[in-house]
Every structure is written in C-alpha cells, then in structure tokens.
Amino acid sequence: MNADVSPVNSANAPSESEEALPGAAENGPTGERPEAAYLLGLADDAMVYAQRLSEWMTNAPQIEEDMALGNIALDLLGQARALYPYIGSIDGTGRGEDDYAMLRDERDWRNVHLVEQERGDFADEMARLLWFSAYQVELHTALTGSSDDVVVGVAGKALKEVRYHLDHASLWVVRLGDGTAESHRRMKAALERVQPHLAELFDDDDASVTAAELGVGVLPSSLHDGVVARVRRVVQEATLTLPDASPWRSRGGRAGIHSRPMGYLLAEMQHIARSHPGATW
Template structure:
C-alpha cells in the first residue's frame, strides 16, 4: 500500500490537537467561572479585575480552538468547540469547573491555576509549533498578572485578621484535592511532548508548587497535606456534577437559536 504523506501528517497531528484541546478547555471553562464574579466580588474594582482575567482566558481559548480544528481535520471553529459540544467531549480538569465558592476559595483556585499556567506557557514558548509558541508568548504576559493578583489577595487575607486567615486556610484545604490532576501526564500530553509541541504536565509541578509555597509563606499560611480523595478523568471527558450546569448556562443561547450569527 502506498504511503500517503497527508494521511500520515493528519495522524501525527491528532495527539497534539487532543493536548491543545485540554489547554483551551481549561481556559474556556475557567473564564466562565471567573465571569460569575461580576457584581459578586467584594468590591467594584474586583468585579472588573476578575472580569478582565476571564477575558484573558477566553482569548487564550479562542486563539487555540480554530487551530485545533485545523489539526484534527474537522475544520471546527471557536463557536463549534465552545457551544456545540456535550459534556463528555470537554477535556478540562475538574479544578476549573467547580462551583464558585466564597472569595477565599476563588483566590486559592486562581493562585494554583495561575502558578500552573505560568510554568506551562513559559515552557510552551519553546514549542516547535509556531502557533503554539505564539499563543503561549501572549498568554504568559497575562497569566503572570493573574498570579500576581491572586498572590496579593492570598497574602492580604492570610496575614490579615484571625477570621480572614482561617477562611483562607480552609479554602486552600478545599482546593487541594483538585490539584494533582493539573500535573497528570496522559496519552495526549506524552504524544505532544514527544513531538516537541507540548510539555509534560508532571514537569511543571515542582516549579508551580514552589511558587505557591513562597506566597503561602508570606501569607503565614500552611501548605495543605495531600487528601485521601483526588479528582481524575477530566482530560478523558469525565466531569463532576457542576460541569453540566455550567455548560447549560454557557451554551443556552447558542443552542436555543442554532445557526444564529453573532
């Protein structure tokens, strides 16, 4: 049978598409969660700040979705990925889909996710794929600010009153079970890393933990012990209960008026 270069190239690009879909879905879902803080944050300035962080993450997802559609051969665009997929087709980690808790919960989640993203996009600026490297270069500037923003609040709450310290420490404990999943290597990440396009999540763990540990030390907070239960399966499309409700709200208009132009 004759070797078809086009078929070989398409097969070679699918692991990279699957890997990038996980990153894009992380950003898209967390953008939706952060946007829920509009009018709910403790001060007006924070409403705007978290809204802007959500827009940064939305931009990261939008930059990747059309490229993923070209890699996987489907030709899907950003609206197809964001609005037309069912829950089992999403590849985000469980951390970003969890319901909005109190403000301390959000700062704990944002601190960890931003520390992870700083290491991720720092590594991806060296990707052999020019599109991935370009998206990472822009995203890195944004997520460094996200990390600074979360760090300031964690220190402010942790080293504040007795009540704010207690609630910030409790928030770190609640977030902890969802953290190991960020650094799990799966088939897609191994394939993308092997091609020089992506990076193994496990290789980011130590640096991300060190970043968070430095913030917690300033905040007089303790790093939580590993929990007996931890989340799994997000990269394989297995999600927690909040995900279905999130998608129902995110996709309601697009699914109610199929084919509408925005």
C-alpha cells in the first residue's frame, strides 16, 4: 500500500469575533489549545465506528459474534466518551460528550472515511476491523508516551481493548481466508474493497503535525510500517496477499469532507436527541 500521499489541510480557526457555527468546516475546534483538533479526530473515529459495529447486533453470523462486535463497539464508545469532555475543556467551546456526539452536523465531524462506510459483507467488516484495530494498536502504543497525562491515561486503557479487537479480527480473517474456496474468495474481495480507504489513516494533516510538535500526538505516517506489518502477518497466515494500491483513495475526513454514507449514519444516530432537544435520560 502506498502511503506517500498529499496531506489533507485542516480547517482554519475562526477569529475571536466569529461565532462558532455547528457543522461549518471553517469553524472546526482548533480553540485555545491546538491539539484539540487532533484529539477530536481520534474521538470521532471511535464514535463513528462504534455506531457502525453496533449495526451487527442480530446481523452477525452467530449469536456469539453479535455479542463480540457489540462489546467492541462499547469499547470504542468508551474511548470517545473519555476524550469528548476533555476536548470540550481545551478547545474553547465547553461542550460535553452529548454535544459532540448528537449535535454536530456532518461537516463538523473529523473521522476518516474508513469507519463511516456502510455495513457490508461480514468479510468486509473483518477486513475493516483488522486494519483499524492494527492502526489503533500502533496509535495507542505511541500515545502512551504523550506529554498529556489525560491522553496517556486514555491510551493506556484503550491499548488493552484494541489488542483484543485485533486478535478477534485476525482469527476471523484467518478462518475465512484459509477456509473453503468460497470463504477464501470473499475474504480476498473484502481486502480489495477496503483498500481505497486505508491511505487516509496515515495522512499527516495540519492537526496531527501540530499535536506531534507539541508532544501530545504522533504523526499518522509514523504508524504506517508497523500497521502494515501487523496486517501482512495475518493476511499471509490466511493464505492471502495484500492487494495492490487502489487507483483511487478516500481523503478529506479530517477536514469535514465525508462520503455519502456519513449523513445517513448521523441521521440514525442523532435522531432521538435532535427530536427531543434538551431531554435527559
């Protein structure tokens, strides 16, 4: 996979005289501490993928897998919930976790395209989970060395969870790839379908560069080799090979530019909260 891609430009910070408008990309949360925009991207990745994985409840191939994917979704939800209140305390908005999750429009989200894609074949999900969890293992391992104590705490807890996520996805990829002719074919096709959305994971956008310079975050590009090595070992065990680089690739998620499925995902996720503003439960 070729990770030598042009970085995505992050949103510009509003001036002090401008009022933040929900959903406007130009009013992204760069705030009082610039690392907030970087952390928001990590929280949004976890939140959106938690929503997608929760869709497998009653749809997985066996009831044990319903439970397993539901628990992985809960782990990711916990990562997002741990970061959102902290981000609100440092980005100048004072927003809480419900504000971030339920009251932002599509252009105000900073997640990568990989996590927002529609639920497809079960093999597609295992390919996506394999790549995303391998990325998160490398990410949170690096973030345990952050200069921010809150980030270190979140990363330390998340690392224990995402190692299990990676093991779970790995077992399924091997089971499908090294199974029947049909399961092998479908796992191979799933790895090819997920390929166009991978390069974006490793883009060094403005927010990540700033966070790395401050010692709070890490450059996504620095994670590339470790992630690919983890995935390649699993794919080889599954008697498969990594597909060639895609002729096209996704980009723009960190700047609030999303693919078609994102709007539908948010409509379902946010419907109750937006239908009953101010309600508590």
